[in-house]
Amino acid sequence: MGVPAADRALARPRHRPLAALAALLALLAVGAAVLVDLRTPAPRPADAPAGEFSAGRAYRTVETIAAGPHVAGSAANDQVREHLVGALRGLGLETEVQDTVADEAGQLSGAAAGATLARVRNVVARLPGTAPTGRVFLVAHYDSVQSGPGGNDDGAGTSTILEVARALTAGPRPRNDIVFVLTDAEEACLCGASAFASDHPLAADGGVVLNLEARGSTGPVIMFETSRDNAKLVDVFGRSAPHPVGTSFAVEIYRALPNDTDFTAFLDEDFVGLNSAYIDGGAIYHTPLDTPASMDRGSLQMHGDNALGLAREFGRTDLTALRAGHDATYFPVPGGLVRYPGWLTWPLAGLAVVAVLGLAWLTRRRGRATAGRLTAGFGLALVPVLAAPLAAQLLWAGITTIRPGYAELLDPYRPVWYRLAVVASAAAILFAWYALTRRRVGPAALAVGGLGWLALIGVVLAATVPGGAYLATLPALAGAVAGLVALATRVDGPWPVVAVTLAGAVAVVILLPTVVLLFPALGMGMGGVAALFAVLLGLAALPVVDLLHPAAGGQRGLVAARARRHGALPAVAAALAALVLAGVGLRVDRFDAAHPVPTHLMYALDAGTGQARWLSHEEEPQPWTDGYVDGVETVEDFPGLGDGELRIGPAPAADLPAPKLEVLADVTAGRERTLRLRLVPQRPVRLASLHVESAGPNDVQVTGATVAGRRVPVAQRQSDGRWWGVVFHAPPAEGIEVTVNLTLRPQGGPVVLRAMDASDGLDGLPGFRPRPAGVGVVGSHSSEMLAVARTYPL
16 A cells, blocks of 8 residues: 555644644635735725725715716717716816717627728727827726716726826826726727827827726726736736736736727827726626616725826826837736736746656655655546536526526526625635545645646646636645645654645735636636636645544554544535535525516517517516517528527507618619718617618629728628628718618629618617516627618619
8 A cells, every 4th residue: 555644645743633623724814814905995984085095985976977878979978978078177187078970999899890980989088198108098988887876887987987087187297198987888899098099189199098898796806917028017006006917827818808998999000008996796797787876886996096106107107118119917916016027938838847847856866756646646536627617607506496587687686696606616626636545645645746736737828828827827826835845744744744834825926816706707607717717726735635634554444434433524524615605606696676677579560561569688588578589580681680599579659650761872883883871860879870771692792882982891791791781870960871882793782771770769669668677688789679670772
């Protein structure tokens, strides 16, 4: 059987219970410090000193601008804009409204392989600098979605900018220009930011952008996105933001995702900058519940403290040399932000691998494990790495089976119990795995095996997401160094315990914030990712976990049985905790009038045929939605709504006019035909669209198009050429002029155009029954949409 198991531990104190207690208390203290550091600050009252940011003052702006939904182009949005202009001019700032038509930034709306545009009216104010080296842009959007008042998204960012502007004007003027940009039509297409970044004179020379967002109602403000070559920007962030929460891992992940904010439009124009948001409380995102009352004013205070600190620092910094030539690796620690050059990623990853291999060699040399046991320890350590995420996903699948309404939520209303259940399930798997393998393989071999996987994952991350490699590399390196110290000192003395406890503390500082922040970032539907990092934390602290077990080796009979039962206790306790916590979550997080089950419903009318339908994106319709829809179809005759499968049901036809299509000019030369058209909505609408249809890929080809005087893309839809189109948000009452250049099929025939417009709100439609208490609206850009379309053959 090899050496006794008692000799195979990295730390073997003479007073094991006392050492275990001390180590656990130390790690708990470090964990508490990490969690306290992630808390939001206390909001300052409205009578705070003039030079400070006050959430109390900013909240008054939130109450004003988020009194109700205010989508781009609406009368409510006009009122919000007037308030913002008046407030900025009242501060003595040069203020204007940029009124223009702009293209989409990013890939949000999907206009059926055509173009997306909007009429936007951005509010722009400038605080001139004394000796500018460039410009600092503070950016937030003031429009909301149609389904909610936008108290947090982006009342938080807009109110923060106004309060920062007040604080800056109350003090000495900065060296650099500070430009306050409140954009329009972000929710529709990022068109306001696109218009400013690409066309406004103040943006012509670029600059530093600080974009402020919210995707929830609470939690710490996270700096989650940067421009490329961010090392100098991150250095300013770490020095000047009073609450610097951000990780290079988040930046890497966000760059890989298809998500966009106004920051995207500035990156497209080669600006540099930082993007920040608070993201917890995602259940209210884009819903009627996103009211001012839902806002955590501590999160608002954190937004403002950071924005003001950064504005002041960038306001006095030489802005001509902010591109570092490389990205930084960085992560939060209690009291600050650790950062180092990204070029150290590979050297550190390699050093971690070498250190773990060195530990394995010394472990074998000192007789703590054989080569076979080390190999077994490495292989077996993969079990919890795979099992914990799987268990987390299965746990959530079971919960959503019991509570199917969760499928339409970004996160539950009260997610903490479920998050704790996932962490407890990961702990149960780790403890059970360790109890089952410890005696046969040995504590030292398992500890080295766990560190081996951390080092290997660090190499994989260095190759794929370099900014995230520190999550595995640094704990592996710290653990390997601690193991080498333990092997080089007296085995039953205090130093091995001190060394492995310090290594565990390093893992807690690095990995615990990641676990905490991943839950709101990805939602419970991807809780397995947080479980993975929770297990990596456990593997890094495995020598401390070993102290929870009795000294092993040489026991027989009743003593051995008692030792196994003792070793199983942590796993049993964690498994019970996971079940109890999930049960408490189901008990506490019930759907009710204040926390309604989300539902999605649209209405689509073909004014030409008189056919109307109810449509829903719900895959498993809630009982209320099920009263409207039954079958599943791909809806292609309303291209502005997307081309995926929808739940569908018959609806009574409402007496609603289709958008009018006026032919201003129609010129044909050979097979080339040019149509100049005006699309005029006949009712107040949020958007209008026009699509060119054809029966096959060779019937009609769009070769050029101009919308509201702007040239737009003309790529055909997929490969069948069925339609090209344009979606226009916030259309003016007089309509939109569209010029389309076509190549016709040889045999001739009409060109078929499909016009559609859409408004919001289903009340008053025949057959619609208002939602009862406890039934809500899902956070979606198409919730409650009312679309009317008509086909025009020309």
